[in-house]
Amino acid sequence: MAEGTGGATGGVRGGVSGGGTGAEAVGEPILRVRDLYKHYPLTRGILFKKQIGAVRAVDGVDFDLAAGETLGIVGESGCGKSTVAKMLVNLERPTSGSIAYKGDDITKLSPRALRAVRRNIQMVFQDPYTSLNPRMTVGDIIGEPFEIHPEVAPKGSRRRKVQDLLDVVGLNPEYINRYPHQFSGGQRQRIGIARGLALRPEIIVADEPVSALDVSVQAQVVNLLERLQDEFGLSYVFIAHDLSIVRHISDRVAVMYLGRIVETGSDAEIYDHPTHPYTQALLSAVPVPDPAARERRERLILTGDVPSPANIPSGCRFRTRCWKARERCALEVPLLAVPAVFRDTPTPAAHDSACHFAEEKRVVPPETPPPENRPPESRPGE
Known part of the structure; x- marks a missing residue:
């Protein structure tokens, strides 16, 4: 089936920074994470289990997310990025630490209070094939959040709202009765995004949302996410392996290694002045x-x-x-x-870095402009 293109508005952004289109990080953060730990115990024995160690998946993570901002998190596989994402939406309970949404620590909320908060923090999963129930129609998948939060959409208006969401993400509203296997990978990811938007959240945690897609489809989905951020005033925590995609969509970037953030700053600081x-x-x-x-x-x-x-x-x-x-x-x-x-130098290298011997080093040189765009003195033969 042909890939839907309704959400792919515009190409990859140019410019020096390549940052996201979200608002600047001003005022009180909408999400504040402090001293976040997640340790999985290692045990020995069958009847009498004894803990002999722990897998320290996340080992002390701090960051803030401002309203309308995109925070990109990058790192190798196994560094703890996805575990952080699951804790932000309370799919995993942290071993210790705090996750404050608008000042309220969601790790200490009652189940009823947590249910209300979860409406405002939604997730888009990595695999568009396994994140959708193959036995449910697209209409049932996108409309399922309304069953849990009926105050958002009364029963009589749910079908119309689901069709509106399909239209927003660039899919034909008439696809409402189709099943996931009838869609391509990019279209399935659009369905997952529509499900995340159903409750009109303020924060979306995107856990490698384009890593399972073709390169051309990746650009369409990323452009869709940017358009939705402007349209709905969303804040993103965007997790990915591809550093070029993270730079394209992010306002700030955090680099993780073995459970901790080792460097953080604006996209220009991280990419041009690591x-x-x-x-x-x-x-x-x-x-x-x-x-x-x-x-x-x-x-x-x-x-x-x-x-x-x-x-x-x-x-x-x-x-x-x-x-x-x-x-x-x-x-x-x-x-x-x-x-x-x-610390005393006004330079883009003055950003947080967890290294005793930190030193600025430009790794990726600037691209050479084509001959017609070079200054006259730089053209060969002149």
């Missing part, structure tokens, strides 16, 4: 379309494997793969703060 070695290594692996720029860039190849979250290294958890590691790195845990070398 200071943490892990961020620099990630950026050096991003494909560069410009052949000339690709030849000039420096590849940073990490050695060794990612340590087990059940046996995290002492001190800096990245030190076992870092080319800058010193004795101090094994003894002292680096704080996520502006490095001392940049």
Whole structure:
């Protein structure tokens, strides 16, 4: 079946920052996460179980999300991104820490109060094939939230609301009686987005929403998310592996490694002025379309494997793969703060980085402009 294109308005944004279209981070954050931990116990024994350790999936995460803002979270598989997402919507209960939505810690709310909050924080899942019930029609899938929150849509108006949601995400409203297997991957993800919008939330947690889609379809879905953010005033927590997509949609970016955020800042600060070695290594692996720029860039190849979250290294958890590691790195845990070398300097490198030896390094060189766009003095043969 042909891919729906109604939501794909406009191409990938250009410009230096490439940031999202959300509002600037001003005022009190709509979501405030502090000291968030999620440890899964490791036990031994059958009848008498004894805890012998823990998998430290999330190990102390802090961040704020402003109204209308997009926060991108990137990192390798297993770094804890999806676990953070599940805790934000209370699919996983944190071991400790707080998740404050408009000042109320949702980890301490009663089931009734939590039900009301959940209406305002919705999730779009990674796999558009397994996140939809194959035995339910599209109308039943998108309208299911109305069964839990009937105050949003009385029974008589639900079909009309579902059709409106299909239209909003670029699908034909007449598809309401079709089943998920009758749609392509991109169309299924649009159905998942429509389900997330059904209750008119303020925050959407998008857990790798385009990683299972073709490249051309990824652009359509990302453009759809941007349009919906402007139209409905949404705030996004956008999780992805693809750093170019994260830069395209995000206002701020947080880089995670082994359960913790190791660097955070605006999209321009992270992509053009990275200071943490892990961020620099990630950026050096991003494909560069410009052949000339690709030849000039420096590849940073990490050695060794990612340590087990059940046996995290002492001190800096990245030190076992870092080319800058010193004795101090094994003894002292680096704080996520502006490095001392940049604190008194008005530079984009003055953003939070958890490294004892933080150093600015431009990994991805700027693309070479085509000859017709270069200044006269730079054209060959003149």
